[in-house]
Amino acid sequence: MHEAIKALEKLQPDFDERCMDSIPSENFHILFAKLLKEILAFKQSPGSQQETAQLIGMAQRMLEAAGRHHLNNGVSATRKTADRFRDAVNELFELLNKQLKVDEQLVVETEKLDLFRAALDACGIHEDSTPGFGRWGRKPEEKANGLAYAKEHIEEFAVLAYELGSDRNAVRIRLPSQEQAGWIALFRSVKLLTGEIMLIPT
Numbered sequence: 001m002h003e004a005i006k007a008l009e010k011l012q013p014d015f016d017e018r019c020m021d022s023i024p025s026e027n028f029h030i031l032f033a034k035l036l037k038e039i040l041a042f043k044q045s046p047g048s049q050q051e052t053a054q055l056i057g058m059a060q061r062m063l064e065a066a067g068r069h070h071l072n073n074g075v076s077a078t079r080k081t082a083d084r085f086r087d088a089v090n091e092l093f094e095l096l097n098k099q100l101k102v103d104e105q106l107v108v109e110t111e112k113l114d115l116f117r118a119a120l121d122a123c124g125i126h127e128d129s130t131p132g133f134g135r136w137g138r139k140p141e142e143k144a145n146g147l148a149y150a151k152e153h154i155e156e157f158a159v160l161a162y163e164l165g166s167d168r169n170a171v172r173i174r175l176p177s178q179e180q181a182g183w184i185a186l187f188r189s190v191k192l193l194t195g196e197i198m199l200i201p202t
Helices: 003-015 025-044 049-073 079-099 104-122 140-152 154-166 178-192
Strands: none
Touching (some): 025 049, 104 140, 104 178
């Protein structure tokens, strides 16, 4: 196991809600700095892709726990605290991009493909697919969203439907692997830290 992951495991208890209750708001930057230190150490001596994903997942959960603690308990974030929080998030995005090759563009393309697939399902167009990615079980609102998106992008949708007519693997070859799908989910969870959970100094 990578040393940075071991260090994060030791740091995890400090991000427990009960422990965070005892940290003065002006000292939270120290906790985030410790987390940031381990992320930077991992970047200097990167591990495998699996270790990268593990480290990102651990750090994201710790940052989310601390962010929710601030929001739910009305804890004021100092400028230093907000800066260290944002620094850690930015480093996680860099790991996602450089080590796992996941960026905003890949996520958007994957979401777009999923909408097209929902539209195909709504139209009754069959696609051969791997287990877990099949057409069965889509909710009506997913199909409706897919159809709305396909109508707005009718040319792309028509090309995809046409390609399916000549190659039943036309959709499958565009799908992310199971491993990539996990990394895309990681990207989305890190993205959460730049939205509703982002710490804004008061």
